[in-house]
Amino acid sequence: MAELAPSRIEVRDLTLMYGHDTVLDALSLPIPAGKVTVLAGPNGCGKSTLLRAIRRLHLGQRGQILLDGVDIGSLGAKDLARQIGLLAQSPSAPPDMSVEELVRLGRYPHQAMLQPWSEKDGAAVHRAMEGTGVDNLRHRRIGSLSGGQLQRAWIAMVLAQETDIICLDEPVNHLDMAHQLDCLDLVAKLNREDGRTIVLVLHDLNLAARYADQLVFVHEGRVRALGKPEELMMPELLAEVFEVDAAIMTDPVHGRPICIPRGRAKVKRVREVA
Amino acid sequence: MASTMALPNRRSRLGASKATVYAGLIGLMALSMLMSLTLGYKIYSLDQVFGALFAHDGSETAVVIAGLRLPRALIAPLTGAALGMAGVIVQTLSRNRIASPDTLGLNGGASLAVVVGSVVFGVQSLAGLSLAAAFGAFITSIVVFGVAASAGGLSPLKIVLVGVTFASLSHALVEVILTSNEAQLQQLLFWLSGAFVDRPISLFYNGLPVVLVGAVLGIGLSRALDALQADDSTAAGLGVPLAAVRGVAFLAVALLTGAAVSMAGPVAFVGLVVPHAARRLVGLRHIHQLPAAALFGAVYTTLADVAARFVIYPVEAPVGAITAVVGAVVLLVLLARRAA
Numbered sequence: 227m228a229e230l231a232p233s234r235i236e237v238r239d240l241t242l243m244y245g246h247d248t249v250l251d252a253l254s255l256p257i258p259a260g261k262v263t264v265l266a267g268p269n270g271c272g273k274s275t276l277l278r279a280i281r282r283l284h285l286g287q288r289g290q291i292l293l294d295g296v297d298i299g300s301l302g303a304k305d306l307a308r309q310i311g312l313l314a315q316s317p318s319a320p321p322d323m324s325v326e327e328l329v330r331l332g333r334y335p336h337q338a339m340l341q342p343w344s345e346k347d348g349a350a351v352h353r354a355m356e357g358t359g360v361d362n363l364r365h366r367r368i369g370s371l372s373g374g375q376l377q378r379a380w381i382a383m384v385l386a387q388e389t390d391i392i393c394l395d396e397p398v399n400h401l402d403m404a405h406q407l408d409c410l411d412l413v414a415k416l417n418r419e420d421g422r423t424i425v426l427v428l429h430d431l432n433l434a435a436r437y438a439d440q441l442v443f444v445h446e447g448r449v450r451a452l453g454k455p456e457e458l459m460m461p462e463l464l465a466e467v468f469e470v471d472a473a474i475m476t477d478p479v480h481g482r483p484i485c486i487p488r489g490r491a492k493v494k495r496v497r498e499v500a
Numbered sequence: 501m502a503s504t505m506a507l508p509n510r511r512s513r514l515g516a517s518k519a520t521v522y523a524g525l526i527g528l529m530a531l532s533m534l535m536s537l538t539l540g541y542k543i544y545s546l547d548q549v550f551g552a553l554f555a556h557d558g559s560e561t562a563v564v565i566a567g568l569r570l571p572r573a574l575i576a577p578l579t580g581a582a583l584g585m586a587g588v589i590v591q592t593l594s595r596n597r598i599a600s601p602d603t604l605g606l607n608g609g610a611s612l613a614v615v616v617g618s619v620v621f622g623v624q625s626l627a628g629l630s631l632a633a634a635f636g637a638f639i640t641s642i643v644v645f646g647v648a649a650s651a652g653g654l655s656p657l658k659i660v661l662v663g664v665t666f667a668s669l670s671h672a673l674v675e676v677i678l679t680s681n682e683a684q685l686q687q688l689l690f691w692l693s694g695a696f697v698d699r700p701i702s703l704f705y706n707g708l709p710v711v712l713v714g715a716v717l718g719i720g721l722s723r724a725l726d727a728l729q730a731d732d733s734t735a736a737g738l739g740v741p742l743a744a745v746r747g748v749a750f751l752a753v754a755l756l757t758g759a760a761v762s763m764a765g766p767v768a769f770v771g772l773v774v775p776h777a778a779r780r781l782v783g784l785r786h787i788h789q790l791p792a793a794a795l796f797g798a799v800y801t802t803l804a805d806v807a808a809r810f811v812i813y814p815v816e817a818p819v820g821a822i823t824a825v826v827g828a829v830v831l832l833v834l835l836a837r838r839a840a
Contacts, residue, residue, distance in 0.1 A: 283736050307739030314733035320595075323729065323784050330785075334727050335739040339720055387738065 234259040234391060234423050235280060240289035242272075242279055249275045251447035252289065257391075257440075262417050262424045264434040267444035268468055273427050274315060276444060277393050280425065281312045293391075307335035311389035315396045315427075317380055321369025325360055325379045326351070328368055332386030354385035358412060374405035381412060391423040392416065398433070406430075410437050431468070432484045435459055436477070443467045459483035465491035518788060521781050525795035529577060532802040536573035537565060540809045541816075571701040576805040576819075577798030578704060579696070579764045580774070582711045584797025585718055585790050586756035587771030588778065589749050592725050592786070594659050598834055600772035601637070601757040602827075604659065605666030607766035609640025610758050612670040619681050626706045626762070634710065634758025640666060641750045694767030694820035696805050707759040714755035715794065721749055722786035729784065768820050769827020770801055776830070 235257035242250040249272045257263050257280070265273040278284050280291060282298050291298045298306060311332075319328055332354065333347045355361040358378040368376060377397065384392055394413065398406040414437055417424045428434040434441060435455035442452040445467045451458050464472045464485060472485040516524070537549045544552075544565065552565035587600045594604070601607050613636025617623040623632060648662045718725075724745040727735045736742055760767065777800075778793035801823070808819040 278733070281737055283733060302739075303741055304739040307737065312733070312737030314731060314737060317731055317734045319730040319734075320597075320784060322779065327726075327784050328730075331727050331730060331734075331738060334723055337723060339723070383734075 232259055233257055234294060235425075236292040236295075237276070237280065238290050238292065240276075240279060240286045240291060242275060242284055242286040249447055250279065250286065253444075253448055254289075255442060255449050255452070257423065257425060259423050260417070260421045261439035262414065262426065262437055263440045263442060264426045264428050264438035265442045265444055266428055266431060266434045267450075271444045272447045273444040274395055277395050277425060277427050278312075281310050281393050282306060283312070304335040307387065307389075309389055310391045310393060311384040311387040313380055313384045313392070313394040313397055316399065319368060322367050324364065325366050325368060325371070325382075326355070326364040328379055329354055329360075329364075329382045329386050332383045332388075335387060350388055351386050354382040357385060357416075358382040373401055374408055377401060377405065377409050378412070381409070385416070389422075391425070393425045395427050396429060397426065398428070398430070406433065413437070431459075431464075432477075435484060436480055436482045456483050459485055516781075518782055521792065522795070525781075525792065525799060528799045529795055529802070532799050532806065533573045533577060535806050536576060536802050537569050539806055540569065541814055568698075571699050571704060572696040572805060573802070574701065574704045575699050575707070575763050576696045576802040578707055578711055579694075579760045579767060580770055580797035580799070580801025581794035582707070582714065582756040582760040582797075583767065583770040583801070584774035584778065584793035585715055586753045586760070587773075587797075588775045588786065588789050588793045589718055589725065589753050589756075590771065591775050592729055593746060593749055593753075595729070596659060597776070598660060598772065598831060599663070600769065600775075601753070601760075602667065602766065602769055602772060604641065604644050604663035605670060606637040606640050606644075606663075606753065606757045607761055607768075608667040608670035608674075609643075610634070610637040610761035611766050612636055612674050613639070614761065615674050615677050619677050626702060630706055630710060630759060630762035632758075633762040634754050637757040637761070638750065638754035640670070641754060645750075694765040694823070695818050696764055697816060699763065703763045707763045710755050710759035710762075714752045714759065715790070717748055717752035717755070718790050719787065721745060721752070722790065725749065725786040726784070764819075766820065767801065768824035769831065770797060770823055773823075773827050773830045774800060776834075 233256040237253060237255040237257075239252045239254055240250050241248065241252050253272070253276065255276070265276060267273045275284055279286060282291075285299075293301070293306075293309060329351050333350060336347065352361070355364060358381050360375065360379050360382050363371065363375060363379070368379060371379060381397070397413070398409050401409060410433060413424055413426065416422050426437070428437075438455050440452060441455045441458045443450045443458060443463065450467050451463055459474050461472055461474060464470055469491045470487040471489050471491045472487045474483050474485050476482070477484045534546070534549070538544050538546065542564065544561065548561055549565055552559075552562040553570065556562055556566065583601060586606075590599045590601060590604060590606075591597055610633040613632045614629050617629060617632035623629055644659065644663050644666055648659045724740050727738050727740045728742075728745065732742060757771075774793050774797040775789070777796045778789050781796070782788035782792040801819070804822045804826070805819045808817045808822050811817045811822070
């Protein structure tokens, strides 16, 4: 695998169980600084759980997660929230909340209990709304927004948190094709222009290959493979992890690999012998 | 493109800044309290009212105004303020716009605790009964949320169903206890339905600090409550300590509801109606939602108490009946709009 930047986050031998079900099985993963890492895998493979564990919304039973070499378990809740932002899967807020009220929520980890709203807070909210193009919607109720506008408002909320690392859990679900690109281009811009470290969970493999610096295939609670998209988009690997028989081509526009599924894979899955 | 044009904000269309809203509400509160002092079976002039308040000459006017009307004019707004703030917090915690201290059974639990404390344990002091009311509300909130959660997730409708069940249950238990203790029936009857008639002014002095503590807790949590309006994952992602915030918030709700019940008994649906008005006036941030709900609740309850004196004049209607009618209409409208 090609050498990427040094790791911001290092997942080490993380085992996470819900009751008796092992969701993550001694999983290890480096997340390089300033890069876009995309977690992909079939339903139930543990990729969302892994993302949420990185944001400490789930606690593992064994192993650890290091942020700049420090165990995230030892950080305070607000401290961690100033370093890692999370856009949850299908987030919700009251429909009569205004866009600006929603974006202001992102300032929570920067404020002490009764500390008044500061200029810094105002500037961060303003920048977040401008960067996502929702500043002209600031007084609109979020219940009146279109799907694409709403998702940009939520991204603005996470941006107002001003974290170096941003985790997004399936941010383009329920969006049409144009708004999927709109949303992911925005995320790519945050990475390119501000050098933020991005961790994404995506279902669509072609979108994953297009936006990832580091692509990660999660399978049965383990990292099956990681690397550049062109290293991972291989017919045998897709057959094993996703159970599809796919042809791989190079996207003539972006030069990224794309897959065209022919159908369910007929090959029997082979478990790697460790 | 029409869809991306900034439409005027529904709230700013009221054309009032927050300072104007607060000034207006404070003015209305003062006005409603004056109405509460002057209007009733007998109508007094402002001169008579001020004369009676500042000169205790023992005249009939002075006795009626200082002894009967003043307590109502103080207890009604404090009760409304407490229930309004409790309603805001409960609706945020349950992410449910039809939740309130009533629909979650907290009023009922507080009443039951007062009656049990009085009849079974012989508690007589007002402080003791207030404490019992707060305790009852707190226990009920834990039980209702516990049962709703164990019944598979805290869906808004499920919480209300469990709450209404507990409200009926505690109401039934209160009736059983009171009818089997007829000697105490008369003096405890007001725990069955809310009223401000014949309340000693000491109830106000007793309730005031409890309401203040509840209000301070609520305001202190205002930013965390803002974040809790979003889903749990988002709130936790922002660094909100969910369990701790919920625990303190429930304590605030229990203190506010308990204080209200200890002063007036269960005044129906105030906590359901008032938060809706507050949000329309000042928006969803709790640092504004809570004070606006306190002020609007004070105005609403005081006016309801004045209205209760006239709807079946010369006899007084129970104020709880007035707020129940208004609240029922609002609840039906909200349900029809599927705000739940």
